Amino acid sequence: MLPSQTPVLIVGAGPTGLVLALWLTKIGIKVRLIDKSSGPGLTSRAIVVHARTLEFYRQLGIADEVIARGFEFPHLNLWVNHQRRAQVSLGQTGRRLSPYSFVLIFPQDEHEVFLIERLKNLGVEVERQTELLSFQQEKDQVHFQLRLPSGETENGSALYLAGCDGAKSRVREVLNTGFEGSTYPDLFYVADIRGQGPALNGELHLSLDQSDFLAIFPLKEKGHARLIGVIRENESGRSLRWEDVNPRILREMDIQVDEVKWFSTYHVHHRVASHFQVGRAFLLGDAGHIHSPVGGQGMNTGIGDAVNLAWKLGEVLKGESSEELLESYEADRMPFAKLLVRTTDQAFKVVSSPGPWAQFVRTRVIPWLLPAAFQFEFLRYFLFRTVSQTGISYRHALAGLGQKLQPGDRLPWIESVDNFTPLKTLAWQVHVYGKKTVKKKKKNTPV
Numbered sequence: 001m002l003p004s005q006t007p008v009l010i011v012g013a014g015p016t017g018l019v020l021a022l023w024l025t026k027i028g029i030k031v032r033l034i035d036k037s038s039g040p041g042l043t044s045r046a047i048v049v050h051a052r053t054l055e056f057y058r059q060l061g062i063a064d065e066v067i068a069r070g071f072e073f074p075h076l077n078l079w080v081n082h083q084r085r086a087q088v089s090l091g092q093t094g095r096r097l098s099p100y101s102f103v104l105i106f107p108q109d110e111h112e113v114f115l116i117e118r119l120k121n122l123g124v125e126v127e128r129q130t131e132l133l134s135f136q137q138e139k140d141q142v143h144f145q146l147r148l149p150s151g152e153t154e155n156g157s158a159l160y161l162a163g164c165d166g167a168k169s170r171v172r173e174v175l176n177t178g179f180e181g182s183t184y185p186d187l188f189y190v191a192d193i194r195g196q197g198p199a200l201n202g203e204l205h206l207s208l209d210q211s212d213f214l215a216i217f218p219l220k221e222k223g224h225a226r227l228i229g230v231i232r233e234n235e236s237g238r239s240l241r242w243e244d245v246n247p248r249i250l251r252e253m254d255i256q257v258d259e260v261k262w263f264s265t266y267h268v269h270h271r272v273a274s275h276f277q278v279g280r281a282f283l284l285g286d287a288g289h290i291h292s293p294v295g296g297q298g299m300n301t302g303i304g305d306a307v308n309l310a311w312k313l314g315e316v317l318k319g320e321s322s323e324e325l326l327e328s329y330e331a332d333r334m335p336f337a338k339l340l341v342r343t344t345d346q347a348f349k350v351v352s353s354p355g356p357w358a359q360f361v362r363t364r365v366i367p368w369l370l371p372a373a374f375q376f377e378f379l380r381y382f383l384f385r386t387v388s389q390t391g392i393s394y395r396h397a398l399a400g401l402g403q404k405l406q407p408g409d410r411l412p413w414i415e416s417v418d419n420f421t422p423l424k425t426l427a428w429q430v431h432v433y434g435k436k437t438v439k440k441k442k443k444n445t446p447v
Contacts, residue, residue, distance in 0.1 A: 006032040007143060007317055009158035011128045011171055012149060014039075015046070015108060016285030017164030017356055018115035018309040022060060022275070023310035026424055029317050032158070033124060034146065036131040045190050045266070046108035047217050047226055051388035052410075053080045054100040056307050059423050062118055069114060070106030071220045075203045078367045082252040088374050090204075094384035098413055099420060101384070103204075106219060108299060125366070132170050135161060135278045154420045160313060161281045164306070165270065169287035175278045181271030181341070184292070184348070191242060192202035192261040194224050197254040205248055206351070208362040213351055214249050220420050224261075228293060231265065240265050268292050272337050276330040282309055289337035292348035293388050297340055304389060307331050310424075334396050352402030 008024060010017045013035035021033045049070060057063040074091040077084050079427040094101035116126060118278035136143045140243030142161045146154045163171025166438055172179065200223055205216040214229040242263045250257065273288045285302025309329050315321040350361050358442060373379040393409035405412070411431070421431060 004177050004435070005141065006156065006158040007053060007413075008160050008162060008313060009034070009156075010121065010162045011132045012163065012169075012285075012287070013040070013112070013116070014109055014164060014166065014285065015115065015299050015300070016306050017162070018119060018126075018166060019303045020116075020284065020306035020310050022115060022119055022122070023122055023123055023377065023426075024062060024314060025119065025306060027311070027314040029314050031124065032127070032156070033119070034127045034130040034132065036129065037303065038129055040112040041109050042262075045228070046111075046296070046299035047105055048300070049104040049106045049111070050296065050300045051094060051098040051100040051102075051384075052390050053300045053391070054104065055098060055390070055420065058099070058420065059357045059426055060118075061424060062114075064282045065099075066103060066106060066111075066114065067278070069110065071202075071218075072102045072104055072105045073203050077199070077203055077205045078370065079199075079205060079207045079209075079253055080367055081209065083403065084198075084205075084370045085208075085268040088371055092389070093380060094388060096413075096415055097381060097384060098388065099415075099418065100391055103296075105220065105253060107219070108178070110297075114153050115227055132165070133390075134174055135171075135281070137281065141426050142280050159280065159317065162309065163283045163287045164282065164285050164302070166286045167271075167290050167325035169283065171281060172273055172283055172287050175275070175281055175283070177272045178274040178280060180274065181269060181290075184270075186268075187240070189227075189229055189231055189240070189245060190264045191227045191245075191263040192219065193227060193257050194259040194261065195255055195257040196223065197256055199253045199255055200225050205253065206251060208351065209249055209252070214253070216253075216255075252445055258433070264406055266349060269378070272334070272340045272341055275336055276305075277326065278336075282326075286310060288333075290342045294344045294351065297344060297387075297389070301337065301340060302393070304336075308332055321422060328394075336392055362388045 007029055008031045010021050010031055010033045017033060017035070021031045024031050038276070049066065054063050054066065072091065074089065076088040076090055078086040078327055090103050091099050119126070131147040133145040133147055133153070135145065139232055141157045141159055143155065143157050144161065146156065148154055161171065165171055199216050202218045204218065207214040214227060217226040217228070219225055229245065229249070231240060231246070242260045249396050270291045271289065273283050276283045276288050284305040286298065287300070288305065291298065312321075312325050312329055316323055318324055350358050350366075373383065390410060392410065395406050411419070414433070419431060
Protein backbone atom coordinates (compact mmCIF):
# COMPACT_ATOMS: atom_id res chain seq x y z
CA MET A 1 0.00 0.00 0.00
CA LEU A 2 1.30 3.43 -0.94
CA PRO A 3 1.77 5.94 1.93
CA SER A 4 -1.03 8.19 0.60
CA GLN A 5 -3.37 5.33 -0.32
CA THR A 6 -6.63 4.95 1.59
CA PRO A 7 -7.33 1.39 2.80
CA VAL A 8 -11.13 1.88 2.57
CA LEU A 9 -13.02 4.74 0.92
CA ILE A 10 -16.59 4.92 2.24
CA VAL A 11 -19.06 6.85 0.10
CA GLY A 12 -22.08 8.01 2.08
CA ALA A 13 -22.34 9.06 5.73
CA GLY A 14 -25.76 7.75 6.65
CA PRO A 15 -26.07 5.15 9.43
CA THR A 16 -24.68 2.38 7.20
CA GLY A 17 -21.53 4.27 6.22
CA LEU A 18 -21.04 5.62 9.74
CA VAL A 19 -21.24 2.18 11.36
CA LEU A 20 -18.88 0.74 8.74
CA ALA A 21 -16.40 3.53 9.48
CA LEU A 22 -16.81 3.13 13.24
CA TRP A 23 -16.28 -0.64 13.23
CA LEU A 24 -13.25 -0.48 10.93
CA THR A 25 -11.71 2.32 12.97
CA LYS A 26 -12.25 0.36 16.18
CA ILE A 27 -10.32 -2.60 14.78
CA GLY A 28 -7.47 -0.42 13.55
CA ILE A 29 -8.31 0.05 9.85
CA LYS A 30 -7.99 3.57 8.49
CA VAL A 31 -10.92 4.89 6.47
CA ARG A 32 -11.89 7.93 4.49
CA LEU A 33 -15.57 8.85 4.78
CA ILE A 34 -17.11 11.26 2.25
CA ASP A 35 -20.63 12.59 1.72
CA LYS A 36 -21.91 15.05 -0.85
CA SER A 37 -24.35 16.68 1.60
CA SER A 38 -23.43 19.72 3.67
CA GLY A 39 -24.37 18.07 6.97
CA PRO A 40 -26.26 15.23 8.63
CA GLY A 41 -29.92 14.86 7.76
CA LEU A 42 -32.40 17.07 9.58
CA THR A 43 -35.35 14.82 8.73
CA SER A 44 -35.65 11.08 8.30
CA ARG A 45 -38.03 8.18 7.80
CA ALA A 46 -36.04 5.55 9.74
CA ILE A 47 -36.97 5.58 13.39
CA VAL A 48 -36.80 2.06 14.87
CA VAL A 49 -33.67 0.37 16.24
CA HIS A 50 -34.00 -3.40 16.66
CA ALA A 51 -32.31 -5.84 19.02
CA ARG A 52 -29.65 -7.12 16.61
CA THR A 53 -28.46 -3.58 15.94
CA LEU A 54 -28.25 -2.93 19.68
CA GLU A 55 -26.23 -6.13 20.07
CA PHE A 56 -23.79 -4.82 17.46
CA TYR A 57 -23.69 -1.50 19.29
CA ARG A 58 -22.89 -3.28 22.52
CA GLN A 59 -19.85 -4.75 20.80
CA LEU A 60 -18.85 -1.20 19.87
CA GLY A 61 -19.48 0.01 23.42
CA ILE A 62 -22.27 2.45 22.51
CA ALA A 63 -25.52 0.54 23.16
CA ASP A 64 -26.20 2.08 26.56
CA GLU A 65 -25.86 5.61 25.17
CA VAL A 66 -28.20 4.85 22.26
CA ILE A 67 -30.82 3.42 24.61
CA ALA A 68 -30.51 6.46 26.88
CA ARG A 69 -31.09 8.81 23.94
CA GLY A 70 -34.04 6.84 22.61
CA PHE A 71 -36.96 5.22 24.39
CA GLU A 72 -38.83 1.93 24.47
CA PHE A 73 -42.52 1.81 23.68
CA PRO A 74 -44.59 -0.93 25.34
CA HIS A 75 -47.57 -1.58 23.07
CA LEU A 76 -48.82 -1.85 19.49
CA ASN A 77 -52.45 -0.77 19.09
CA LEU A 78 -54.61 -1.74 16.11
CA TRP A 79 -57.45 0.59 15.09
CA VAL A 80 -60.35 -0.23 12.77
CA ASN A 81 -63.11 2.24 11.89
CA HIS A 82 -62.63 4.67 14.76
CA GLN A 83 -62.18 1.95 17.40
CA ARG A 84 -59.12 0.45 19.03
CA ARG A 85 -59.73 -3.22 18.31
CA ALA A 86 -56.60 -4.84 19.71
CA GLN A 87 -53.43 -4.23 21.69
CA VAL A 88 -50.22 -6.26 21.59
CA SER A 89 -47.60 -5.99 24.32
CA LEU A 90 -44.11 -5.46 22.85
CA GLY A 91 -42.25 -4.99 26.11
CA GLN A 92 -39.90 -7.91 26.80
CA THR A 93 -41.20 -9.77 23.74
CA GLY A 94 -37.84 -11.39 23.22
CA ARG A 95 -37.12 -12.17 26.85
CA ARG A 96 -34.40 -14.84 27.14
CA LEU A 97 -33.49 -14.30 23.45
CA SER A 98 -31.54 -11.04 23.63
CA PRO A 99 -30.34 -8.51 26.20
CA TYR A 100 -32.50 -6.05 24.23
CA SER A 101 -35.88 -7.73 24.18
CA PHE A 102 -37.78 -4.59 23.16
CA VAL A 103 -38.22 -2.10 20.32
CA LEU A 104 -36.36 1.20 20.58
CA ILE A 105 -37.33 4.53 19.03
CA PHE A 106 -34.30 6.59 17.98
CA PRO A 107 -34.89 8.74 14.85
CA GLN A 108 -32.29 8.57 12.11
CA ASP A 109 -31.38 12.27 12.21
CA GLU A 110 -30.46 12.02 15.91
CA HIS A 111 -28.89 8.63 15.26
CA GLU A 112 -26.53 10.06 12.63
CA VAL A 113 -25.42 12.92 14.87
CA PHE A 114 -24.65 10.44 17.63
CA LEU A 115 -22.54 8.19 15.37
CA ILE A 116 -20.70 11.20 13.95
CA GLU A 117 -19.78 12.24 17.49
CA ARG A 118 -18.43 8.77 18.27
CA LEU A 119 -16.33 8.78 15.10
CA LYS A 120 -15.03 12.25 15.83
CA ASN A 121 -13.86 11.05 19.24
CA LEU A 122 -11.78 8.44 17.38
CA GLY A 123 -10.26 11.06 15.09
CA VAL A 124 -12.41 10.43 12.00
CA GLU A 125 -14.25 13.34 10.36
CA VAL A 126 -16.88 13.16 7.64
CA GLU A 127 -15.64 15.01 4.55
CA ARG A 128 -18.74 17.02 3.62
CA GLN A 129 -19.70 18.40 0.20
CA THR A 130 -17.31 15.86 -1.29
CA GLU A 131 -18.81 13.93 -4.18
CA LEU A 132 -17.66 10.75 -5.89
CA LEU A 133 -17.52 11.44 -9.63
CA SER A 134 -16.19 8.13 -10.93
CA PHE A 135 -13.79 5.30 -10.22
CA GLN A 136 -11.85 2.63 -12.09
CA GLN A 137 -10.71 -0.69 -10.71
CA GLU A 138 -7.40 -2.43 -11.13
CA LYS A 139 -6.33 -5.81 -9.81
CA ASP A 140 -4.94 -4.43 -6.54
CA GLN A 141 -6.58 -1.02 -6.07
CA VAL A 142 -9.39 1.40 -6.97
CA HIS A 143 -8.66 4.79 -8.56
CA PHE A 144 -11.30 7.41 -7.81
CA GLN A 145 -12.13 10.99 -8.73
CA LEU A 146 -13.79 13.33 -6.24
CA ARG A 147 -15.31 16.79 -6.47
CA LEU A 148 -14.22 18.78 -3.40
CA PRO A 149 -16.18 21.58 -1.65
CA SER A 150 -14.06 24.11 -3.56
CA GLY A 151 -15.21 22.63 -6.87
CA GLU A 152 -11.77 21.25 -7.61
CA THR A 153 -11.23 17.62 -8.61
CA GLU A 154 -9.09 15.23 -6.58
CA ASN A 155 -7.68 11.95 -7.87
CA GLY A 156 -6.86 9.25 -5.33
CA SER A 157 -6.72 5.52 -4.77
CA ALA A 158 -8.00 3.04 -2.22
CA LEU A 159 -7.67 -0.66 -1.67
CA TYR A 160 -11.45 -1.03 -1.37
CA LEU A 161 -14.51 1.16 -1.98
CA ALA A 162 -17.79 0.86 -0.06
CA GLY A 163 -20.94 2.33 -1.60
CA CYS A 164 -23.20 3.43 1.25
CA ASP A 165 -24.70 6.25 -0.80
CA GLY A 166 -28.38 5.39 -0.79
CA ALA A 167 -31.06 4.52 -3.32
CA LYS A 168 -29.59 6.83 -5.97
CA SER A 169 -26.11 5.38 -5.44
CA ARG A 170 -23.35 6.72 -7.66
CA VAL A 171 -21.28 3.65 -6.79
CA ARG A 172 -24.02 1.32 -8.06
CA GLU A 173 -24.39 3.47 -11.19
CA VAL A 174 -20.68 3.18 -12.02
CA LEU A 175 -20.72 -0.57 -11.35
CA ASN A 176 -23.78 -0.89 -13.61
CA THR A 177 -25.12 -3.80 -11.56
CA GLY A 178 -28.80 -3.16 -12.21
CA PHE A 179 -31.46 -2.52 -9.57
CA GLU A 180 -34.35 -4.85 -10.29
CA GLY A 181 -37.78 -4.25 -8.79
CA SER A 182 -40.58 -1.71 -9.01
CA THR A 183 -42.27 1.24 -7.34
CA TYR A 184 -45.60 1.28 -5.51
CA PRO A 185 -48.13 3.54 -7.24
CA ASP A 186 -49.31 5.51 -4.21
CA LEU A 187 -47.54 8.50 -2.74
CA PHE A 188 -46.63 8.20 0.93
CA TYR A 189 -45.97 10.93 3.44
CA VAL A 190 -44.06 11.24 6.69
CA ALA A 191 -44.62 14.01 9.21
CA ASP A 192 -43.41 14.85 12.68
CA ILE A 193 -46.25 16.49 14.60
CA ARG A 194 -47.15 17.81 18.01
CA GLY A 195 -50.71 17.19 19.07
CA GLN A 196 -53.24 15.63 21.39
CA GLY A 197 -55.43 12.55 21.52
CA PRO A 198 -55.50 8.93 22.71
CA ALA A 199 -53.13 7.84 19.92
CA LEU A 200 -50.40 10.21 21.16
CA ASN A 201 -49.79 8.31 24.39
CA GLY A 202 -46.24 7.09 23.80
CA GLU A 203 -47.31 3.86 22.09
CA LEU A 204 -47.36 2.64 18.48
CA HIS A 205 -50.74 2.89 16.73
CA LEU A 206 -51.66 1.39 13.37
CA SER A 207 -54.91 2.21 11.59
CA LEU A 208 -56.21 -0.72 9.57
CA ASP A 209 -58.84 1.38 7.87
CA GLN A 210 -60.78 0.14 4.85
CA SER A 211 -59.29 2.73 2.49
CA ASP A 212 -56.45 4.65 4.14
CA PHE A 213 -53.28 3.64 5.93
CA LEU A 214 -51.75 5.43 8.90
CA ALA A 215 -48.99 4.46 11.34
CA ILE A 216 -48.31 6.62 14.39
CA PHE A 217 -44.86 6.17 15.91
CA PRO A 218 -44.27 7.77 19.32
CA LEU A 219 -41.39 10.17 19.78
CA LYS A 220 -39.56 10.76 23.05
CA GLU A 221 -41.03 14.19 23.75
CA LYS A 222 -44.54 14.00 25.19
CA GLY A 223 -47.29 14.71 22.69
CA HIS A 224 -44.99 14.32 19.69
CA ALA A 225 -45.30 11.58 17.07
CA ARG A 226 -44.23 10.59 13.58
CA LEU A 227 -47.03 9.85 11.14
CA ILE A 228 -46.59 7.67 8.07
CA GLY A 229 -49.54 7.52 5.72
CA VAL A 230 -50.70 7.46 2.12
CA ILE A 231 -52.10 10.07 -0.25
CA ARG A 232 -54.22 8.12 -2.71
CA GLU A 233 -54.62 10.77 -5.40
CA ASN A 234 -52.42 13.58 -6.63
CA GLU A 235 -53.84 15.09 -9.78
CA SER A 236 -52.65 18.64 -9.13
CA GLY A 237 -49.11 18.01 -10.38
CA ARG A 238 -47.71 20.27 -7.64
CA SER A 239 -45.68 19.38 -4.58
CA LEU A 240 -48.00 18.21 -1.85
CA ARG A 241 -48.31 19.77 1.58
CA TRP A 242 -49.72 18.69 4.92
CA GLU A 243 -53.04 20.25 3.91
CA ASP A 244 -53.37 17.58 1.20
CA VAL A 245 -53.53 14.76 3.76
CA ASN A 246 -57.05 13.37 4.13
CA PRO A 247 -58.25 14.64 7.55
CA ARG A 248 -60.86 11.90 7.90
CA ILE A 249 -58.53 9.23 9.27
CA LEU A 250 -57.06 11.72 11.76
CA ARG A 251 -60.55 12.54 12.99
CA GLU A 252 -61.43 8.85 13.29
CA MET A 253 -58.43 8.32 15.57
CA ASP A 254 -59.22 11.48 17.57
CA ILE A 255 -55.91 13.12 16.68
CA GLN A 256 -55.72 16.88 17.04
CA VAL A 257 -52.62 18.20 15.28
CA ASP A 258 -51.38 21.42 16.91
CA GLU A 259 -48.14 21.78 14.95
CA VAL A 260 -46.43 20.09 12.00
CA LYS A 261 -42.67 20.07 12.63
CA TRP A 262 -41.82 18.80 9.15
CA PHE A 263 -43.54 17.07 6.27
CA SER A 264 -42.27 15.12 3.28
CA THR A 265 -43.64 12.83 0.58
CA TYR A 266 -41.98 9.90 -1.12
CA HIS A 267 -42.59 6.85 -3.28
CA VAL A 268 -41.90 3.41 -1.83
CA HIS A 269 -39.71 1.08 -3.90
CA HIS A 270 -38.78 -2.58 -3.61
CA ARG A 271 -35.54 -3.34 -5.42
CA VAL A 272 -32.36 -5.41 -5.03
CA ALA A 273 -29.09 -4.87 -6.90
CA SER A 274 -27.87 -7.71 -9.10
CA HIS A 275 -24.59 -7.83 -7.18
CA PHE A 276 -23.37 -6.51 -3.83
CA GLN A 277 -19.72 -6.87 -4.86
CA VAL A 278 -17.90 -6.17 -8.09
CA GLY A 279 -14.16 -6.55 -7.71
CA ARG A 280 -13.00 -4.25 -4.92
CA ALA A 281 -16.24 -2.27 -4.71
CA PHE A 282 -19.21 -3.13 -2.49
CA LEU A 283 -22.82 -2.00 -2.11
CA LEU A 284 -24.40 -1.66 1.34
CA GLY A 285 -27.74 -0.48 2.71
CA ASP A 286 -30.13 1.33 0.36
CA ALA A 287 -27.48 1.30 -2.37
CA GLY A 288 -27.99 -2.47 -2.57
CA HIS A 289 -31.59 -2.98 -1.48
CA ILE A 290 -34.65 -0.87 -0.74
CA HIS A 291 -38.07 -1.99 0.41
CA SER A 292 -41.24 -0.92 2.16
CA PRO A 293 -41.09 0.56 5.68
CA VAL A 294 -43.04 -2.36 7.21
CA GLY A 295 -41.24 -3.58 10.32
CA GLY A 296 -38.68 -0.78 10.39
CA GLN A 297 -36.10 -2.99 8.68
CA GLY A 298 -34.26 -0.65 6.31
CA MET A 299 -31.75 1.13 8.52
CA ASN A 300 -31.16 -1.96 10.64
CA THR A 301 -30.44 -4.06 7.55
CA GLY A 302 -27.92 -1.52 6.28
CA ILE A 303 -26.15 -1.59 9.64
CA GLY A 304 -26.09 -5.39 9.44
CA ASP A 305 -24.45 -5.10 6.01
CA ALA A 306 -21.84 -2.76 7.48
CA VAL A 307 -20.91 -5.09 10.35
CA ASN A 308 -20.69 -8.13 8.06
CA LEU A 309 -18.36 -6.36 5.63
CA ALA A 310 -16.33 -4.54 8.29
CA TRP A 311 -14.93 -7.57 10.08
CA LYS A 312 -14.14 -9.27 6.76
CA LEU A 313 -12.28 -6.23 5.43
CA GLY A 314 -10.42 -6.10 8.73
CA GLU A 315 -9.31 -9.73 8.44
CA VAL A 316 -8.11 -9.25 4.87
CA LEU A 317 -6.37 -5.90 5.42
CA LYS A 318 -4.56 -7.25 8.47
CA GLY A 319 -3.34 -10.24 6.46
CA GLU A 320 -5.25 -12.75 8.57
CA SER A 321 -7.40 -14.01 5.69
CA SER A 322 -7.23 -14.13 1.90
CA GLU A 323 -9.36 -11.91 -0.30
CA GLU A 324 -11.65 -14.87 -0.96
CA LEU A 325 -13.27 -14.11 2.40
CA LEU A 326 -14.75 -10.93 0.92
CA GLU A 327 -16.75 -12.98 -1.59
CA SER A 328 -18.86 -14.25 1.31
CA TYR A 329 -20.27 -10.74 1.88
CA GLU A 330 -22.66 -11.03 -1.07
CA ALA A 331 -23.37 -14.68 -0.28
CA ASP A 332 -24.29 -13.72 3.29
CA ARG A 333 -26.31 -10.57 2.72
CA MET A 334 -28.04 -10.93 -0.64
CA PRO A 335 -30.33 -13.88 0.28
CA PHE A 336 -31.52 -11.97 3.33
CA ALA A 337 -32.08 -8.79 1.28
CA LYS A 338 -34.17 -10.70 -1.27
CA LEU A 339 -36.19 -12.39 1.47
CA LEU A 340 -36.72 -9.06 3.22
CA VAL A 341 -37.92 -7.34 0.06
CA ARG A 342 -40.30 -10.21 -0.68
CA THR A 343 -41.81 -10.45 2.80
CA THR A 344 -42.10 -6.69 3.43
CA ASP A 345 -43.69 -6.33 0.00
CA GLN A 346 -46.36 -8.89 0.88
CA ALA A 347 -47.00 -7.35 4.29
CA PHE A 348 -47.09 -3.84 2.86
CA LYS A 349 -49.71 -4.80 0.28
CA VAL A 350 -51.92 -6.19 3.05
CA VAL A 351 -51.75 -3.08 5.25
CA SER A 352 -52.00 -0.50 2.43
CA SER A 353 -53.91 -2.00 -0.51
CA PRO A 354 -57.45 -0.67 -1.13
CA GLY A 355 -58.58 -4.00 -2.65
CA PRO A 356 -61.49 -5.94 -1.02
CA TRP A 357 -59.42 -9.01 -0.08
CA ALA A 358 -56.72 -6.87 1.55
CA GLN A 359 -59.42 -4.88 3.34
CA PHE A 360 -60.93 -8.08 4.75
CA VAL A 361 -57.56 -9.34 6.01
CA ARG A 362 -56.66 -5.92 7.37
CA THR A 363 -59.90 -5.14 9.19
CA ARG A 364 -61.12 -8.59 10.21
CA VAL A 365 -58.23 -11.08 10.32
CA ILE A 366 -55.21 -9.14 11.63
CA PRO A 367 -56.93 -7.56 14.70
CA TRP A 368 -57.89 -11.07 15.80
CA LEU A 369 -54.86 -13.06 14.63
CA LEU A 370 -51.97 -10.91 15.89
CA PRO A 371 -53.02 -10.74 19.59
CA ALA A 372 -53.85 -14.46 19.48
CA ALA A 373 -50.40 -15.29 18.11
CA PHE A 374 -48.72 -13.38 20.94
CA GLN A 375 -50.39 -15.68 23.46
CA PHE A 376 -48.11 -18.53 22.34
CA GLU A 377 -44.48 -18.30 23.38
CA PHE A 378 -43.08 -20.05 20.30
CA LEU A 379 -44.99 -17.71 17.95
CA ARG A 380 -44.02 -14.68 20.01
CA TYR A 381 -40.36 -15.70 19.85
CA PHE A 382 -40.60 -16.44 16.12
CA LEU A 383 -41.99 -12.95 15.46
CA PHE A 384 -39.32 -11.37 17.64
CA ARG A 385 -36.48 -13.24 15.93
CA THR A 386 -37.85 -12.27 12.53
CA VAL A 387 -38.45 -8.57 13.16
CA SER A 388 -35.41 -8.01 15.40
CA GLN A 389 -33.13 -9.79 12.86
CA THR A 390 -31.68 -11.99 15.61
CA GLY A 391 -32.82 -14.99 13.59
CA ILE A 392 -30.51 -14.31 10.64
CA SER A 393 -28.29 -17.29 9.90
CA TYR A 394 -25.36 -17.74 7.53
CA ARG A 395 -25.42 -21.55 7.58
CA HIS A 396 -25.64 -21.61 3.78
CA ALA A 397 -22.10 -20.22 3.55
CA LEU A 398 -20.44 -22.75 5.83
CA ALA A 399 -20.33 -26.51 6.26
CA GLY A 400 -22.66 -27.70 8.99
CA LEU A 401 -21.66 -30.05 11.75
CA GLY A 402 -24.98 -31.86 12.03
CA GLN A 403 -25.62 -30.25 15.41
CA LYS A 404 -28.30 -27.90 16.69
CA LEU A 405 -25.84 -25.00 16.80
CA GLN A 406 -23.87 -24.71 13.57
CA PRO A 407 -21.29 -22.38 11.99
CA GLY A 408 -23.04 -19.29 10.69
CA ASP A 409 -25.53 -19.11 13.56
CA ARG A 410 -25.80 -16.15 15.89
CA LEU A 411 -24.37 -16.99 19.30
CA PRO A 412 -27.39 -17.67 21.55
CA TRP A 413 -27.65 -15.31 24.47
CA ILE A 414 -27.58 -16.92 27.91
CA GLU A 415 -29.29 -14.59 30.33
CA SER A 416 -27.94 -16.18 33.54
CA VAL A 417 -24.29 -15.47 32.68
CA ASP A 418 -24.73 -12.77 30.00
CA ASN A 419 -22.31 -14.47 27.63
CA PHE A 420 -22.36 -11.46 25.27
CA THR A 421 -20.20 -9.42 27.67
CA PRO A 422 -16.84 -10.73 26.31
CA LEU A 423 -17.86 -9.77 22.75
CA LYS A 424 -16.95 -6.13 23.41
CA THR A 425 -13.36 -6.87 22.42
CA LEU A 426 -14.22 -7.27 18.68
CA ALA A 427 -11.75 -10.17 18.58
CA TRP A 428 -12.05 -13.86 17.73
CA GLN A 429 -13.13 -15.91 20.73
CA VAL A 430 -13.83 -19.49 21.72
CA HIS A 431 -16.71 -19.98 24.15
CA VAL A 432 -17.03 -23.27 26.02
CA TYR A 433 -20.25 -24.01 27.91
CA GLY A 434 -20.92 -26.79 30.35
CA LYS A 435 -20.46 -27.94 33.92
CA LYS A 436 -16.97 -28.08 35.29
CA THR A 437 -16.13 -31.56 36.48
CA VAL A 438 -13.20 -32.74 38.56
CA LYS A 439 -12.01 -36.24 37.95
CA LYS A 440 -11.45 -38.04 41.24
CA LYS A 441 -8.25 -39.99 41.73
CA LYS A 442 -8.63 -43.71 42.29
CA LYS A 443 -7.47 -44.96 45.64
CA ASN A 444 -4.77 -47.60 45.66
CA THR A 445 -6.30 -51.02 46.16
CA PRO A 446 -4.19 -53.46 48.17
CA VAL A 447 -3.30 -56.65 46.30
